[in-house]
């Protein structure tokens with residue numbers, strides 16, 4: 525599930541741990557794989573890690589322990605994962621907005637916020653069954669939900685070291701933006 529087999533001596537071009545953050549559907553899981561491939565380093569998806577540790581899907585975990593149980597486990601997973609020196613990490617969309625997770629990531633690596641407009645997020649979130657917070661919403665309700673939630677979450681997301689428009693973003697451009705902006 526998590527590809528930790530890379531053995532490049534350079535790994536992530538010495539960029540350390542890169543945490544991709546942003547709203548559900550902005551492409552964190554997809555882009556993390558592409559970026560790690562480009563950097564020849566391991567990729568870790570924290571939602572996939574939770575599924576692997578617990579044997580439950582994210583939807584089943586929410587069902588069993590509620591959102592607050594999920595947030596506790598998510599934070600523990602973030603902080604206990606044995607990260608290699610250089611890697612790309614896809615976080616869950618809510619992770620930066622609970623406890624001190626955002627500060628922890630900023631202390632331990634480079635955070636990159638994949639920013640995307642609400643209407644674009646709706647179009648990316650046509651398959652919602654895996655995402656318990658939005659699974660029962662139609663498109664109109666989802667747009668309203670995203671508008672409200674993004675306003676709450678943006679103060680956390682915008683603490684990222686790197687902020688990039690995620691629409692039409694390819695992995696090469698993401699790599700260059702992270703290299704440039706993380707130096708400033």
Ligand SMILES: Nc1ncnc2c1ncn2[C@@H]1O[C@H](COP(=O)(O)OP(=O)(O)O)[C@@H](O)[C@H]1O
Pocket residue numbers: 546547548549550551552553554555614617648649651692
């Ligand atoms: N560049 C892209 N163009 C179109 N659809 C995409 C693109 N990148 C990802 N998707 C799709 O958007 C959805 C959300 O992507 P995902 O990587 O799971 O986002 P996140 O992890 O941020 O929730 C998925 O259905 C994925 O296949």
Ligand SMILES: O=C(O)C1=C[C@@H](OP(=O)(O)O)[C@@H](O)[C@H](O)C1
Pocket residue numbers: 546547548549552553571582615616617618619654655656657
């Ligand atoms: O935004 C959120 O609160 C969540 C995002 C999901 O991850 P993705 O952002 O990868 O969909 C997953 O962690 C869970 O369903 C909760």
Ligand SMILES: [Mg+2]
Pocket residue numbers: 552553554571614615616
């Ligand atoms: Mg994801």
